[in-house]
Amino acid sequence: MKNKKIKIKPIRVKSTFIIFSLVFLLLSIQLFRRMVLQGEFLGNKAEQQFLNEAKISPKRGSILDRNGRELAVSGDVYKVNLDLLAMQEYCVRYNETKEQVSEEISGALGMDNDKVLSMLDKTDNNGRLLRGMTLERKIEKDKIDKLKEVRKTKKYNFMIIENDSTRLYPNNNFLAHALGIVDLEGEGVFGLEKYYDKELMGVAGIRIAELDKNASELPYEDVVYTEAINGKDVILSVDESIQYIAQTVADKALKDTKAKGVTIIVTNPKNGEVLAMVNKPDFNLNDPRMGIVDNEKLQQLWRNKAVNDVFEPGSTFKITTISAALEEKVTFLNDDFYCKGFTVVNGTKVNCWKPEGHGSEKLIDILENSCNPGFMELGRRLGQERLNKYIYDFGFGKPAGIDLTGEAAGIIKPTDQMTALDLATISFGQTDAASPIQILAALNTIMNDGVYSTPHLMKEVVGVDKNGGTSVSKPYEEKNQRQVISKDTANTVAKMLEETVSKGSGKQAYVEGLGIAGKTGTAQKANIGGKGYVEGKFISSFIGAAPYDNPKVSVFVSIDEPEGEHFGGIIASPVAKELFQQIFNQMGINPLKE
Template sequence: MKDPLIHRLRIVGVIMFLFAGIIIGRLFFLQIVSADHYKREANNQYVAVSEEEFDRGKIFFKEKNNTTLSASSVKSGFVLALTPSLLPEDKEGVYDKLSSVVDIDKEDFLKKAEKKGDPFEDIAHKLTSKQAETIKSYAIPGVKSYREDWRLYPAGNLSSHVLGFVGYKGDKLVGRYGIEEYYEDVLKRGSDNDFLINSFAEIFLNTGKNLFAGDKNSGTKVDREGDIVLTIEPKVQLFLEDTLDKIMDKWDSSLSGGIIIEPKTGRILAMAAKPDFNPNHYGDETDLSVFVNPNIESVFEFGSIMKPLTIAAALNDKVITPNTTYDDKGYISLNGSRIENYDGKARGIVDMQEVLNHSLNTGAVFAMQQLGKDRFYDYIIKYGFGDYTGVDLPGEVKGLISNLDSSREIEYATASFGQGVALTPIEMTRALSTMANGGELMKPYVVDKILVAGGLDINIEPKKQDNVLSKETSKKITSMLINTVDTALLNGTVKLEHYSLAAKTGTAQLPSVDDKGYDKDKYLHSFFGYGPAYDSRFLVFLYVKEPVGARYASETLTYPFMDLMKFLLNYYEVPPDR
């Protein structure tokens, strides 16, 4: 028979263990789950309470070493307010006291102080707790402060088109544009009675219900509400934005934009367009079009950067090889229209490598004709043109390829070199990545992870949407594009000694304002490239609209591209490949 003393000790031990569990659970609840509640109670000791409280999930950039950096958070402070009818007669004296604590416009203060019919007038916002305490200590009748929370974007303009902002929609503060809008259901927060995430109670469900009964934040509702970690790398984003600013300044252009993507995964490391905005002061903008992200919400005819995709498709179907030749007469006539090379010159017998090196329109048409209209159209669809990419940002539009509904060969011919089909930058970036990653169409994305209380994080994984090119074709077209950089791009003067890069420029006339043909004096320049070419870590896509003083993209975008590539290869410490 077991010793009764041992039996009693075991019972005591179990009781002590359960008691310790209760204490630990209670401490977790008080310090973690109810932290915000008790913080508010502390604030209420010296301020009036606002009827509305604002709370929202955080957004983080993700640095290359996997650490996070705040991109968007909630900042707390106080509002200084007046009840004019309760103020002392000496308004000047009141002003002097308050202005010694916080910067207040005197004229505005005195004007509001005389509005005795108004029960409430805000005087200053975003006071610190120390300022609020000091004002409270003055005990001035009719003067009070109350807590306010607001959305803060610590990096200002950085990544503004990706982030969006929080603004009013009707009488509610909600995400507007960008991540703030797309992930509204994740970032929004309910009232104290709705937002009930209690990790301890999730583990010990029934115990939690009893232990925490009566507490405002107790409960077991598990929501998808959480914080967001972006794929955006802040230093890469900053370098891209600085580059775009320089392009805008140098060429006095109306728009510039760019995307840096990992072609193997679809992870977007940077995405930007200029002009942009400061989400902290979005109300200062008078032109609301600045909030639109042209990388996903605008379409462009990109011109010659389509040629490698056309040639890759023909290579993939084995109807041409890099050495296939044709007789370039400088022009081709189809359906009563004449298509010319950019300079109108004939080059005689040339192969497909020369088509890329000299950006020959007739060569792209030749490759399309070897495929045939039906197969060329099949590849247009497989590249994802005319469809959504699925990028996790709001407002994405489809590219315009309806001209290919026509049976006229001229429509397919012009599409082969990027005219007549209008695509979004993200759509084009996704398609170009197929040449860099072995032929796979990867879904682009800007959110890396959703952080949920209790360790229930949601990791966003790369998603392959289609197989477009064979690995063999990918290597062939990459080799051809390396040759273009090494021998033809600015006459081969910008190639990197220790890294292979594959790249191509694009110059396209802009449609005329009356929709009748093209404006001969206005251009859209584009440039894409990836490297190290045979094991690509990065694909960079750039464009600039209406540059002044330059006709060709090689003039405006070659050096910015090279600067970006050098930065990326150095920043990520990528080993040389040659």
């Protein structure tokens, strides 16, 4: 029998070839998509499954006073993260329920079991269990030691324990508004903590280790470790002893006057260094919310009125007008003035604070008596353009540049919009608005031979190495220093301000032998959102420096809405007197021997 030849039809061969070709093409496309188009994504995803990456938090730098006393420090604590997917796999592998896991964790940390249990099912927006959920932060070492024992015994490798830090303020409400606070992430929220956040924060480190299928570290693999760089320390110009005096005096003033608030600033007038800054009422930095739920009330409590708020300064502003008038030679020491209790400007009667008037006066008299008509005359002689020039040169109408967050610029009437009536009222301290720090900086300019210096709190930023050694990485640099008035004019005004305290409206601030130069102020509170002023609401203030011919300290005092008497010479001057006496006693300085 002859073998039959099997005939393969060409159509079948072609069909088979086409099918295999299509399959090969599809496989090639999938391989290309997986290896090329999605290679990086899938590689990273796979890497995440067998790598444990832990962030190493740096230690936030400290904030210290000028003598190295700690005002804000960081304590070492811990935080716990959970890989919930790995926890789910663990429960399946070891036949354990999440309720049992929750009891173990809550028992070690002293947390509420229901709270822990409610967090073990958390998912992302795609419904996937979270791989790095933060369970708790700011945990003390003794609790972490218990948790580490549980992790070791139970093989809870889905728990990730990381270093964390907490911010501590050893003196509670000390320098509260200036220091500011940090949030849970250790980032500054306001104040110096916010302003110097970059220097204080440091740079986070990282630790990467390979894991096996049970999420345990492989002992034979190298661990990638980048050490955290701790933050730098910020050394302030603030003197803890002077700050304590200022706070004590402010507390007493708040109680005695039954006022809404008290603000005190103490500086070195020669270089703008802030030695103390107080706002009362204040708050405990270790419990900054103080149980307050209302956010608006909280923001008001945290508001640093020394730099964030502005008000019409009243007669303390007259130091600017008289300095400008002397510098421009539109007046002189033996100049004559007459006050009849008011001045009529373009048909509007503008009163002096003394209804019957002061009568005949010399230049020193209008300053000592704080005579409004006398200063309106100086303003008229200067004119809008020249007066505004000096107002801006003295630092009003723009942020002073102090190293604190939220500084107010103030409100200055533009020259081209200033009427004759505006000129009159601005000359004696109404219409324009300024912050306390701007007013004190203007006085400092006069007390520093006519040279403006920026008020500031940072003295230097210091780096600290592993061995505790320090090195200055950034000293304070003055950027806005300028000659505003001549030395002769400045010294003349300084002597006049000394006579204003020893003989005039500021005499309740007078202390024998200290040579205090100063000016009082009584400002009506403007009607916010409306016109005019609020009936019966005043801010009483005093600015001064001592000794007038070689100043060591300058002070600003304001009493917001005191009950009863409201004149600055009666309310604020005695507070300044007490400040000067205690500060000079603390400094051990006898001005007469300097």
